[in-house]
Every structure is written in C-alpha cells, then in structure tokens.
Amino acid sequence: MDSHAPTPSPARDVPPAFLAALSARFGAQCSMAAAVCAQHGRDEGSLQAPPPAAVVFAESTQDVQDAVRLAAQYGVPVIPYGAGSSLEGHLLAVQGGISIDLGRMNRVLSVNADDLTVTVQPGITRKALNDAIKDTGLFFPIDPGADASIGGMAATRASGTNAVRYGTMRENVLALEVVTASGDVIRTGTRAKKSSAGYDLTRLMVGSEGTLGLFTEVTVRLYPLPEAVSAAICSFPSIEAAVRTVIQTIQLGVPIARVELIDVNAVRMVNAHSKLHLREEPLLLMEFHGSPTGVQEQAEVVQDIAREWGGNAFEWATTPEERTRLWTARHNAYFAAVQSRPGCKAISTDTCVPISRLADCLLDSVAEADASGIPYFLVGHVGDGNFHFGYLIDPDSPDERTRAEQLNHQLVARALRMQGTCTGEHGVGIHKMDFLQEEAGEGAVAMMRAIKQALDPQNILNPGKIFTRPAR
Amino acid sequence: MDSHAPTPSPARDVPPAFLAALSARFGAQCSMAAAVCAQHGRDEGSLQAPPPAAVVFAESTQDVQDAVRLAAQYGVPVIPYGAGSSLEGHLLAVQGGISIDLGRMNRVLSVNADDLTVTVQPGITRKALNDAIKDTGLFFPIDPGADASIGGMAATRASGTNAVRYGTMRENVLALEVVTASGDVIRTGTRAKKSSAGYDLTRLMVGSEGTLGLFTEVTVRLYPLPEAVSAAICSFPSIEAAVRTVIQTIQLGVPIARVELIDVNAVRMVNAHSKLHLREEPLLLMEFHGSPTGVQEQAEVVQDIAREWGGNAFEWATTPEERTRLWTARHNAYFAAVQSRPGCKAISTDTCVPISRLADCLLDSVAEADASGIPYFLVGHVGDGNFHFGYLIDPDSPDERTRAEQLNHQLVARALRMQGTCTGEHGVGIHKMDFLQEEAGEGAVAMMRAIKQALDPQNILNPGKIFTRPAR
Incomplete structure (x- = not known):
C-alpha cells in the first residue's frame, strides 16, 4: 500500500x-x-x-x-x-x-468568564487567544505545539501536551458557526456545557478538515488558571522505564496536566537548538496543576513510581520563566530536529494506542527505526498513548522517503493491531487516506463519504482530503 | 407552537x-x-x-x-x-x-482495566456494568438516575449526576459497533483515548436516538474508584442561595463530583416516599471525590461559599450505606413525586444553560410554575446548568397538559435566549421536535435531515423522531 x-x-x-x-x-x-x-x-x-x-x-x-x-x-x-x-x-x-x-478573522467576539467560555473568530491563534484573556484568570489549555489557529485546531481535532488532563478539541469546542457548501450559515451547539439536542453537528464538524464546512466562529471552553503549577524533568535509564512510569501514573488516575516523552535523539537536538543542558537520556517532562497540596500529592505519587523504574530525582521548574523555557524547548523539538540535518524534511508519525499497549508499540517501533539507519527523533504525549516519530529524510532521496514511509506504515499497522489509531491529533489530510481506510474499514469510510456527498454534493469543500471520492 | x-x-x-x-x-x-x-x-x-x-x-x-x-x-x-x-x-x-x-445482549465483552475501558453489549444496564467490574477498582460514572441500558444511554447522549466531573456519554463513549440501515456492520472509533482519523462517527451516533443505526457493542471509559468519597447535604434559605453557591463553586474550578439541587417540593415528596427527615428547605446534595486531602480541600471551599449564602452546616454521609441511601432517595425523586399525586403523569423539562445564567433561568421559571397552580417539583444537575421541572398533571385534564406544556415552552424559550439548550440529557424524541427546530434553526436541522437521508434513505430507523422528515 x-x-x-x-x-x-x-x-x-x-x-x-x-x-x-x-x-x-x-x-x-x-x-x-x-x-x-x-x-x-x-x-x-x-x-x-x-x-x-x-x-x-x-x-x-x-x-x-x-x-x-x-x-x-x-x-x-x-x-x-x-x-x-x-x-x-x-x-x-x-x-x-x-x-x-x-x-484576518482573528477577533475575540465574547469572553464569558463566568461561564468559562469564549467565542472567537477562527483565525485567532491559541497564543493570541491566551494573551487576550490573560486578565480573566482563565486559560485555553489545548496546546498542539505550533501556534495554530483555533479554527484550524478545530478542523483537525487537535490536542497536544495538555490533552491528558483537559481533553482535545473534541471535548473543548462547544459551538460553531459554519459556512456550508452552499454558502449558507448554520450554528451548531450552544454555550450550554452539555446537550442532547439532535445530531452532534459540532463534533461532526470538529475534525472534518474543511471538507464539510468553513468555521467562521468557534466557542471553546476555558479553565481557571490553576492555583499552583509545577513542572519537572525526570530522566530514565531507558525509554521503557519512562513509559512504564507513565502507564502506571495514568492507571492510578493521577490528574497529571502534561507528561511528555523525549527520546535521547530529541534531547540532543533540543540541547543543541535551545542551548540547554538536559541530561542525554530519555526524559519525561511533566506538569502538575492544582492546589498547592494537590500538586504536591500528585508529584509524590509520580516520583515514587519513577523511582521504582530507575528514574532520577525530579528537577523542578517552579517559576513561570523556567517553565516557559522548558516548554518552548519541547515545542521547538521539531525545528531543532529539522536543523540537525540541514536540508532534511521530517515525516511525522502520529499513532495513538490504548495506554496498556504503549510500551510494546513504542519499543518495537524504536527498534525498527534504529535498524533503518534513518535519523529520527521521538516525542510523545504519552499520557494519552500518543507519540510522534520524526523521520528526517533527504527530500531528494526517493529511497529514504520510501523507507521512512515504510516505517510509518509498519508503525500504523502495529497501532491498529493494538486497537489504536493512525492519527491521534494531526488528522488525515492526504497523507493518511490509506491508513484511515485500514483503520476504519470500508463500511465506516463509505458512511463518511455518504455524509460528505450529502453535505457537499459538488465536492467543492477541500476536496481530495480524508478519503478519495468514489467514482460517480 | x-x-x-x-x-x-x-x-x-x-x-x-x-x-x-x-x-x-x-x-x-x-x-x-x-x-x-x-x-x-x-x-x-x-x-x-x-x-x-x-x-x-x-x-x-x-x-x-x-x-x-x-x-x-x-x-x-x-x-x-x-x-x-x-x-x-x-x-x-x-x-x-x-x-x-x-x-438479552447484556454481556461484558472485554474489561481492559489497564486501559480504563470496557466493551459491552448494548443491553447491559449501568448498574449491572458497575456490578460486573467492581473487582477491578474501576467504575463507570455516568448515572442518569434510571438503571438505563448502556446502549440507550449512548443513543440519547445521557448524563446525570456525575457528569459535572466525568462528562456525559459524549465524552465517555470511545467506540461503537453499529448495524446500519442496510443491515451492515460498521465500527466507529478505537480504544485509543483520542483520534483525528476522519469524521467523528462515534459522536454522530451518540445522541442519534436510534435514527442512524443500532448499537451492538459499546466501548466506554472507566475511572479509578476515588480513594476518598464524601457526600454532604446542605440546606439553604432559598433556591437562589443554593444556586449561587453552585455557580461560584463551578467558576472556581472545584472538581466537585456531584452537586444536585432539590427544591422544597421535591424534599417533601422524597421524605414521604423514602422515609427520610431531610430539612424542608432547598437542598444541595454534593459528593466529593479524590484523595483524602483533596476531598477535604474541596469541601472546605464549598462550605465557605455556602456559608456566605446562608447555607446551613454540611451534614456528612461518609459511609457507603449512608451515601447509597441519599442517592437512592435522589434518584427516586421522580417516583416520589408521581406518588404524591395519585394517578398523575409527570411532564419533565430538561433545559441546560450556561452556568452564569442558571439563577436567572431557574428563578423566573420557578415563579411561573408557582403562579400556574400546577403541582411540580424541581431537581437539577445544577453544576452543569441542567435542571428538571416535573409538572404533575392529571392525564385526563387536557387543560392541565396544555398549561404544563406552556410552562415548558416558556422555560425552553428562556433557556434558548440565554444560549442554552432545550435538552441537556433526555434527548428530543417526539416531545421536543419543535424545540429542536427553535434551538438549532432551520439550516442546522436541514443538515441533520440530509445526514439522515444519506444514511437511512428508506427512513426505517426509528422514524418520526428528532425531526419530522420533509415531504419527498
């Protein structure tokens, strides 16, 4: 395939x-x-x-x-x-x-701080949104790394580092204004926190990648800024030890706000790019949100687990400046990686598996990537079972691209066998159309096509994405 | 209308x-x-x-x-x-x-305790499910009161008392097996916690009320049983005082697990039906989940807020038996109410509004109900902005039905003006078709109809529900 x-x-x-x-x-x-x-x-x-x-x-x-x-x-x-x-x-x-x-449609239309909601135009970016509401004591947690637009994040059902605690765009978009294929405007959802009023058009639109409508207003949930925030780094003797720590943390129900895996390749790249001196071992980058006592309790539980897996002592980043520096470094991993091999392109994977299968899925895929000889890095929102390999290929080498795509395909096949998904947060686009078919099956994809056909009979809305259209 | x-x-x-x-x-x-x-x-x-x-x-x-x-x-x-x-x-x-x-399709198909998921047949009820998994240390939190089937709960996007903390069926159904209108089987979703793989058919099916497919398997999320659970009753001098306490609790981000309003009518009915001696004042029935310290912290915050609004001291129910007795009484409010007027039928409302509008919406509707002379009770999952009036009508009195429906309509219109929804958790069925039209607007309902037409061209799946079909 x-x-x-x-x-x-x-x-x-x-x-x-x-x-x-x-x-x-x-x-x-x-x-x-x-x-x-x-x-x-x-x-x-x-x-x-x-x-x-x-x-x-x-x-x-x-x-x-x-x-x-x-x-x-x-x-x-x-x-x-x-x-x-x-x-x-x-x-x-x-x-x-x-x-x-x-x-240019980047305005905040209404902040409803008392309801923990905000309505924005789709072009505002997540950083601009958080900047605009910073005096309310609230924040919008979804953080895919890139300073993406809220409309784009809704369209790809984005998530990122905070999703383990706050959910994804699926859970956090309450309502949309949508321009349909005929140029009409509809509204989906309300500002009520929950509803059973008919088909969930909001959720159908979220993740539809521009193929069912264009979002012109987005209402999302906000959260009170936590009373206490602590970030910590913990390095481990192996990826497995780091991942096992995460699995137990999640299974115990610790409401950790962020837990990111960074493999040793990515650590080296980030150190070089962001002038950091992180220990060159697999790392977990963690963040705890809550009351001061709650944060301390959470951290103690995770420290105990990490210790059992040979993790080193937590290095704490408690000031906002330290935390920003750390998360900026994490977010720049992609760019750090691309810079590590001048002229290269990164092919990103995006599988997500049930948490109990995370170690198996990851370790087998690391072994395959190591054996391939293709430079790569590995980062992951591992608390959700989601991780990304970035294969750094020479764009002028068809062979490297083929081998990288082969690795990607093997990884996806493995994730699907483990009842996971080919894409945790990036979406299908044109790159994962075949993977979607493998994952969802012919019947479910046919249902998606039927919906597309019903809502966009001329096939003018971002055509050729998610799935190919059957011959008519 | x-x-x-x-x-x-x-x-x-x-x-x-x-x-x-x-x-x-x-x-x-x-x-x-x-x-x-x-x-x-x-x-x-x-x-x-x-x-x-x-x-x-x-x-x-x-x-x-x-x-x-x-x-x-x-x-x-x-x-x-x-x-x-x-x-x-x-x-x-x-x-x-x-x-x-x-x-009869009521089996647990696979418990994946390590992933916090379970896959069941649709006919199992929520109590039977929780009974079947009680040795895992996990529980399924969605609790609509009635011992509904999991398939039915998915079909109506049900929620209930725990939704304020754990979400609704929207957030908790991960995957479905669905028999489509042609009798084919598709699978939607995976066991991965998140996914961006194409249209969110799972969320489209959840809440579709049997009109798009019949669910034959349902995979839902489970949660670790909290280390500590405490339930408390607090009575207030007025509904407004109770509701203001709830609003502040939510706005502060207290992760309260349950917060139910019971008005004085419902308290009297419940006392008579369940042989209780609850103080005959508006009550909040609350539950806190977490670590022992966390539960204590949460309770202290809410107690402080309640005190400011004139609430009495919390009466605690800390043993499982006391809690069960309390929640059973709450869940029996409906039956207690129906028994309070022999031969009556209850017409339930189900509006849900943004939390900042809860007091306004509720108080105006209480005034209208009081003025109507129709016996009623009021209960609510007020942490979500969702509440239910039950108008107790004589089914042989067309006049009472008309007046009760009039009250319902006024309430819905008020909720919609406040950017809320006509149904927080009961669904549309045949009773709220006109309300859905008012809420969603012609364009959005037309989109729902187009989806229905595409997936069930013969209109054989629970026809005549959610919306009327246009003439063909």
Whole structure:
C-alpha cells in the first residue's frame, strides 16, 4: 500500500470568469500573486502540490459566504487556511481551486468568564487567544505545539501536551458557526456545557478538515488558571522505564496536566537548538496543576513510581520563566530536529494506542527505526498513548522517503493491531487516506463519504482530503 | 407552537409477509403478543402511540442485522429498545414497525482495566456494568438516575449526576459497533483515548436516538474508584442561595463530583416516599471525590461559599450505606413525586444553560410554575446548568397538559435566549421536535435531515423522531 503519495486527482478547471468575479467582489482582499498562492499551497508537512489559483483574505462571515457561493456557482474547490501549521497536506490544492485565508478573522467576539467560555473568530491563534484573556484568570489549555489557529485546531481535532488532563478539541469546542457548501450559515451547539439536542453537528464538524464546512466562529471552553503549577524533568535509564512510569501514573488516575516523552535523539537536538543542558537520556517532562497540596500529592505519587523504574530525582521548574523555557524547548523539538540535518524534511508519525499497549508499540517501533539507519527523533504525549516519530529524510532521496514511509506504515499497522489509531491529533489530510481506510474499514469510510456527498454534493469543500471520492 | 403532540405521521403498513418472515427467522425470539408489544411501545414519558407490530429479542449482532435486513426489504420501521427508561417518546412506534429488544445482549465483552475501558453489549444496564467490574477498582460514572441500558444511554447522549466531573456519554463513549440501515456492520472509533482519523462517527451516533443505526457493542471509559468519597447535604434559605453557591463553586474550578439541587417540593415528596427527615428547605446534595486531602480541600471551599449564602452546616454521609441511601432517595425523586399525586403523569423539562445564567433561568421559571397552580417539583444537575421541572398533571385534564406544556415552552424559550439548550440529557424524541427546530434553526436541522437521508434513505430507523422528515 502506498500511503505517502497524494492520490492523483485531476485539478479542476478554475474558469477565468470565476477569477474575474472573485476579483470584482474582493478587490485587494483577493490575490493571485504567485508568491501568495505558493505560500497558501503548502503546510508544515513534507508533501507538495501545485498552488491554489487565488487567495481570498476573508474579513467577515459574509466574505466567506460570498467566496463559497461564487465557488459553488463555478464548481471550484475552496480550501480554508488558518495558520498554515498542518502536517498532513491539508492545505494542498490537490484538485486546484482557491484558498480562503481566515487569518484576518482573528477577533475575540465574547469572553464569558463566568461561564468559562469564549467565542472567537477562527483565525485567532491559541497564543493570541491566551494573551487576550490573560486578565480573566482563565486559560485555553489545548496546546498542539505550533501556534495554530483555533479554527484550524478545530478542523483537525487537535490536542497536544495538555490533552491528558483537559481533553482535545473534541471535548473543548462547544459551538460553531459554519459556512456550508452552499454558502449558507448554520450554528451548531450552544454555550450550554452539555446537550442532547439532535445530531452532534459540532463534533461532526470538529475534525472534518474543511471538507464539510468553513468555521467562521468557534466557542471553546476555558479553565481557571490553576492555583499552583509545577513542572519537572525526570530522566530514565531507558525509554521503557519512562513509559512504564507513565502507564502506571495514568492507571492510578493521577490528574497529571502534561507528561511528555523525549527520546535521547530529541534531547540532543533540543540541547543543541535551545542551548540547554538536559541530561542525554530519555526524559519525561511533566506538569502538575492544582492546589498547592494537590500538586504536591500528585508529584509524590509520580516520583515514587519513577523511582521504582530507575528514574532520577525530579528537577523542578517552579517559576513561570523556567517553565516557559522548558516548554518552548519541547515545542521547538521539531525545528531543532529539522536543523540537525540541514536540508532534511521530517515525516511525522502520529499513532495513538490504548495506554496498556504503549510500551510494546513504542519499543518495537524504536527498534525498527534504529535498524533503518534513518535519523529520527521521538516525542510523545504519552499520557494519552500518543507519540510522534520524526523521520528526517533527504527530500531528494526517493529511497529514504520510501523507507521512512515504510516505517510509518509498519508503525500504523502495529497501532491498529493494538486497537489504536493512525492519527491521534494531526488528522488525515492526504497523507493518511490509506491508513484511515485500514483503520476504519470500508463500511465506516463509505458512511463518511455518504455524509460528505450529502453535505457537499459538488465536492467543492477541500476536496481530495480524508478519503478519495468514489467514482460517480 | 404545539410542542407536546407527536407530529402526526401515518403508521406504515407492516406486511403480513414480513411478519411471517420475521417469525420464520426468529421463532420464539419474536413475539406478537399484545402485552409484549404494548410494553415495548411506551417509555417513562407521558406520550402514547399504538404499539409496534412485533418485538424481536435480539441475542447477537447477527440477529440485529437479520432483523434490520428484513425490515429494509419490506420498508418497515425498526425501533431499538434497551431498558425502556427514555422520557421523550423515543420508543413509541409512531410510524408503526417493530421493536428490537436488545436486553438479552447484556454481556461484558472485554474489561481492559489497564486501559480504563470496557466493551459491552448494548443491553447491559449501568448498574449491572458497575456490578460486573467492581473487582477491578474501576467504575463507570455516568448515572442518569434510571438503571438505563448502556446502549440507550449512548443513543440519547445521557448524563446525570456525575457528569459535572466525568462528562456525559459524549465524552465517555470511545467506540461503537453499529448495524446500519442496510443491515451492515460498521465500527466507529478505537480504544485509543483520542483520534483525528476522519469524521467523528462515534459522536454522530451518540445522541442519534436510534435514527442512524443500532448499537451492538459499546466501548466506554472507566475511572479509578476515588480513594476518598464524601457526600454532604446542605440546606439553604432559598433556591437562589443554593444556586449561587453552585455557580461560584463551578467558576472556581472545584472538581466537585456531584452537586444536585432539590427544591422544597421535591424534599417533601422524597421524605414521604423514602422515609427520610431531610430539612424542608432547598437542598444541595454534593459528593466529593479524590484523595483524602483533596476531598477535604474541596469541601472546605464549598462550605465557605455556602456559608456566605446562608447555607446551613454540611451534614456528612461518609459511609457507603449512608451515601447509597441519599442517592437512592435522589434518584427516586421522580417516583416520589408521581406518588404524591395519585394517578398523575409527570411532564419533565430538561433545559441546560450556561452556568452564569442558571439563577436567572431557574428563578423566573420557578415563579411561573408557582403562579400556574400546577403541582411540580424541581431537581437539577445544577453544576452543569441542567435542571428538571416535573409538572404533575392529571392525564385526563387536557387543560392541565396544555398549561404544563406552556410552562415548558416558556422555560425552553428562556433557556434558548440565554444560549442554552432545550435538552441537556433526555434527548428530543417526539416531545421536543419543535424545540429542536427553535434551538438549532432551520439550516442546522436541514443538515441533520440530509445526514439522515444519506444514511437511512428508506427512513426505517426509528422514524418520526428528532425531526419530522420533509415531504419527498
């Protein structure tokens, strides 16, 4: 199975009349400059496709509606663009069409601190959101590393380091405003914390990767800033020892806020990139949130477990500055890794398995990666059973790409045998379409296709992503 | 708007040839006895319809598939039946057809204690599930009061008293096996804690009320039994004082496990029914889960808040027996209420609002209910902003029903103005179809209909629920 090449889908015609109509409606908000189109036709992943024919910089829901209506009239694909930080080719114009950049729709529309909710436009990034609400005593915890847009995070069902405690976008998006394939606007969900009112359109939209609608408003949950926060590093004699510590922590129900694995390769890369002096051993990077007593209790339990597995004493980072430095280093692991092999591209894996299978899945895959000779690093949101290999390939070496994709495929097959998933948080895009088929099975994918067909009969919303369309 | 009458939908023919084929396939597993059909054609709500033509007692996924295939062949509606505890007419055969009773599919298929998951057949009830796993040190927290089936709870996106801490079925169903409208089987989700693999079919199915598929396996999350549990009662001089205490508790992020409001009417009914001597004032019934220190910390915070609002000292129930007695009394509030007015029927409301609006929504609705002269009680999962009035009407008095439905409608309209939902946990069924339309709007309901049409083109899966079908 060839899972790395975009399924060949003929780019559809973008009629000049459509582009003229777009220009007439949007003026300077529409660009066909080659550099602008190129920038909107790629993401942080390793795949490539010809760029979109134009970029519309939407400034309002009405803008999005008008662009989609024009596209529907001419049967032209539209691809929503947030911060460009997706990894699986979500933004690539594999069937041609236009990009709708939502970056200018970046306002906070209403902070409801008393309800622990906020409604934002989709283009605001998670850091900007947290900055905007910092005086409320609340925060938005979902942290995928990249400073992604909230709309993009909703569209890929993102999660990241804090998900082990606070959940993913699945649990934290309460309501959406969505522009549908016809250019109409619907609202899904309410600001109530729970609801049984009909089909869960919010959850259907979250993770739909721009294929069912474009989000123009997103309401998410917020959390009180914890009274006490402590971060700690603990190094281990082996990856297994680190992972076993995590498994027991989760099984005991310790409400740890973050628990990240960093393998020795990644530690070296991070040390070099971020001028740190972390011990060159597999590390767990942890964070505890709660009352001062609660944080202390949690940390003691985890320290006891770590000690049994040969972990070293915790090194604490208690000031906000130390913690920021540590998490910045973790978040820069990807860039640190790419810099470690000049000119390379990283192929990221994203499997997630039930916690009891984490050690088996990880260790077998480490052995395979070591045997392959391809440089790699390994980081993971291991409290959720989710981890990422980054295979650092020479983009000019088809052989390296093939071998890396082979490793990825073996890893996914292993995760699926263990009742896990091919993607914990990055989404399918064009890179994992075959994996989705393996994971979900023909019947479930057929159901997804039927939903797509029902909601987007012209197949203009980010076509060629998640699954290929059957011949009609 | 007339929200209480089932939308008239002509019962479809159930051809004798279909019933003969059903009998031939299922033998003694199929009953057409009037009493059996009548029992399967009603729920705990106040609405009525003619019973289904037959009941199939499914014992396997294959049984469900075969029954659905026969129904599809003859175009006959099928209605899944769990424990019969729904409240909104979900089980009523408003368009004729047959009931598929899943009560015999009540096995635990696999306990994965190390992963904090369990896979069960849909007919097992929540109490039976907790009984079956009691030696694992884990529990399944979702507790809607009634001893509902897990399949039924998934189908209505149920929640209940523990949801404020542990979430609803939305957050706790990981994976499903589903028999589709064609009788095929698909699997949605995996046992991984999170996933971004395509459309979230699990969440689409959860809350679909039997209209998109019949669940034949359900994988849910489990939680470690808390090290310490304490329950407390606190009485207040007014409903407002009780509710303000709850609002502050939630806004401070106290991870309270249960916080239930019981109004003075319900207290009197419960005292009479359960031979208790609760103080005849508005009460909060609370439960704290955690480490011994954590539980103490939480309780102290809430006690401080309660004191400020004039709450009396907490009365503690620390032994399991005392707690069980308390929660049983709470769960029996509905039956206690119905007994308080012999021959009456209860019409339950189920609004849920953002926590900051809870006091306003509740107090205005209490004033309206008091003014109406209709006997009522009020209980609520107030930590989630969800509460239930039960209007105790004389079923032979059309006037009382009309006035009660009027109160319900005013309450729903108020909740929607406050960005809440018409149903926090009971579902739409046939009772809230008009409310759903008001809440979600025409466009969103049209999207739900399009999905229904795509996945069940013959409209045989529990037809006439959630929304009426447009003319074709």
